[in-house]
Amino acid sequence: MKKFAILAPVTLALLSVSAHAQIQNRTIRVSNGVNDTHPVATGVKAMAECAANRSDGKLKIQGFWSAALGDDVAATNALRSGTLEMVIPSSSALVGMQSALGVFDLPFLFNNEKEADAVLDGAFGRNISNKMTSLGLVNLAYWENGFRSVTNSKRPINKMEDLAGLKIRVIPNPIYLETFKALKTNPVPMPFSEVVPALETGAIDGQENPPVTIETSKMYEVQDYLSFSRHIYTPFMVMYSKKLWDRLSKEEQKIISDCAVVGRDAQRKASRTRTDEAVAALKSHGMKVNEIAPAEIAKMRAAVKPVYEQQAKTIGQTNIDQIQKVLEGLRK
Numbered sequence: 001m002k003k004f005a006i007l008a009p010v011t012l013a014l015l016s017v018s019a020h021a022q023i024q025n026r027t028i029r030v031s032n033g034v035n036d037t038h039p040v041a042t043g044v045k046a047m048a049e050c051a052a053n054r055s056d057g058k059l060k061i062q063g064f065w066s067a068a069l070g071d072d073v074a075a076t077n078a079l080r081s082g083t084l085e086m087v088i089p090s091s092s093a094l095v096g097m098q099s100a101l102g103v104f105d106l107p108f109l110f111n112n113e114k115e116a117d118a119v120l121d122g123a124f125g126r127n128i129s130n131k132m133t134s135l136g137l138v139n140l141a142y143w144e145n146g147f148r149s150v151t152n153s154k155r156p157i158n159k160m161e162d163l164a165g166l167k168i169r170v171i172p173n174p175i176y177l178e179t180f181k182a183l184k185t186n187p188v189p190m191p192f193s194e195v196v197p198a199l200e201t202g203a204i205d206g207q208e209n210p211p212v213t214i215e216t217s218k219m220y221e222v223q224d225y226l227s228f229s230r231h232i233y234t235p236f237m238v239m240y241s242k243k244l245w246d247r248l249s250k251e252e253q254k255i256i257s258d259c260a261v262v263g264r265d266a267q268r269k270a271s272r273t274r275t276d277e278a279v280a281a282l283k284s285h286g287m288k289v290n291e292i293a294p295a296e297i298a299k300m301r302a303a304v305k306p307v308y309e310q311q312a313k314t315i316g317q318t319n320i321d322q323i324q325k326v327l328e329g330l331r332k
């Protein structure tokens, strides 16, 4: 008892010294393909504030925008080689590295954001995150890119046939490619940073992205029509270089992973509140915006259904079965 009374304060003092020493001054760069007006910037700001608060300002998270540190794929490769700390890419851009990620790209998979959140934040999402580790990537959270719709400068899409023959840029990804082939368009895969210039020169007629991206990337300057196809929901992944992650202390890792989740909640909230604002802004810039009748969406769904089977080999049938089982459970 006596011994304990003497030792306890010493032990406590030692503990607090070592906890302090285990957080170092670090600048953590996070690469983004979108620009700093996108809801991702709201998430990065919340994540950075959280990390600063919890580390007495020692952990500084700094956002880089508009692919300044490379496109989704290039920046992710920089993480793998350990030359960059963090990246927030669309999962869709990374299927070439991890084909299981394609499961999220299956057309008309999710019915709403609530379903996406439940799948991504639950056991299924964690299972997919774990598959990134062997690639040298630590996925800390899923943020939201969102439900994608088609823009173009030829005509509004009111029925499935209106898509026929349009040159639509897609993310380089076989599921997108096959989906847009099944919709009878002429899909052109290219990285995001090339899209606006290609729309400007008329090399392509259209592209597909969520309204917040269309608005923040000023695509209204080069596109006339936005038609709500909501054909695919894309998550963002918030990843850390495993090489660099393994050099962080347990305390630093805990702060950063907790703060990625704090950022997630702020980012998803911003993404959702800003969707309607983005649509209003697109209209005020002169874009013609239209819903597509449910019967026409049903036709599109039927037309792209074969993609599920076609892509099962690359995505993994088990992954497809599992996600559908989770979704069925949510829909009960």
Ligand code: TF8
Pocket: 032, 033, 034, 072, 088, 089, 090, 093, 145, 171, 191, 192, 208, 209, 213, 234
């Ligand atoms: C795409 C994606 C992109 C994001 C971002 C630019 O169309 O939706 O908006 O991955 O990195 O390529």
